[in-house]
Amino acid sequence: MTPSDNRSRIDSHDLSFLAGSAVVFHCHHFNVFFDQTIDDAVGAERGTELRTRASHEAWYLLLSSLCERMAVDGPGPRLEVAANLFAAAGHGRMSFDASAAGGAATGETLHYAVGWRDKYGSRLRRQYPIDGFAAGFAAAAVEVAHGLDAGSLACVESSCLVTGADRCAFTLSPASAVFVVEGRTDEAWRAVLPAPVTGLHDDRVEAITKGLVDFLGNVAGDDRGLVQAFGVLVTNHPADYYNHLSNRMLEVTQKEKPQTLEVARSLLQESGQICGFHTFGGILASPEWEALVGAPSDPLDVIIGGLAISRALGFGHWCLEAYEPDQRLVLVSSGTYESVHNKVVIEETRWPCSYLFQGGAVAMMQLAHRVEWQPRPAFSGALYLKLRRDAPWVCKQTHCVGRGDVHDRVVVTRA
């Protein structure tokens, strides 16, 4: 049995799972900007702690379930499964020299470090390590390998590619902060899922989604443990990582600087917009897309393509409710990986929480109406800036499963 044998999907809701944990594909533009927003809100030190903890919890849940399902026993085999999965999912290569009492881990070409250098390295000098995600993974992997409780070990990145080191180094040490993992598995998700929704052009969207899901099933890390495709670095993340982080960051922001709560939420939406621009755009302009579907020839092709991509990536069952070209886009979804998580874990959130849905919908209007598709465009930072300045759109999330509504719904209009 391999990790892939433990993948499952809820096709009616387009949610994906690995060993019971929800997983989603994302790109480095989204990942780096999202993490940056966390640090902007709570500071570098606390942000690193929050990111490490969120990853630690998400990976502990996933790896402990995976090793149990695969009947893998013993520290060596369990660490091997974990490290191979990490690389296959595009996060980079990690090696361990650790026991139940701690030790060291080393990261080669880690996704966040390589991604940050690609996105900002030519312009910025970073002053602190970036790989809280890998640190949390390392702690969880060693704990699961040795049958320890979550939180028995702490992991800190001591040197990092982005601050000038030639590789990323991590120190694992005993900790006394054993914690309860907050995530839930697919059984809990299934129990709260609302009835499926449908939308316009669903037959077309669904046919493309099926092809894309098959295609993504074959995506795996290269020799570096990275997935380079569609002009971006792709990862398959435990969704809990993002959900824990956005919830905890907003909680801190509301408590400590409530005057910037809406700013924090708008930057989470911006992360989604960045994701939509780079990932949807990169896929729609790719030779693979051309072979599978054909190059977009009108704005509706872009909207339909965006819906299919979002479904295949595990974002949720995004459907088209209404569309007025260049004026208005209304999408509905029977939950998203953000809203269903919150429905399960928090029961009822204080505000609409499907930030990726919000930002992705805005990006779809940008791509549909402000991008020339022939010749094939390059989805650069400069183009993103131009679109943000020249073609402003606003998005309002009117419904959210996380708040008790029967579906998620977003409305995009001109600013």
Place this chain on the structure above:
Amino acid sequence: MVASSKSKTLRIIVHLEADAPDRYAALQRLALQTGLALEALENPDSLTDEQRALIEEAAKRILGVDTLEIES
């Protein structure tokens, strides 16, 4: 002295909006880092010296520099 400090803050914000990575989000990032409302950043005259110092430090972090290259 106070007038000079105010205009320096304005120049920092202008500099940030022109040169920051992700400059479409520069003002929001500045707000989130400093804990100052966007309205306050849009009206630098209303800021205290302590708030101006917060803005300067946050701008350095966003730009990844030790000193800001703005005219004094």
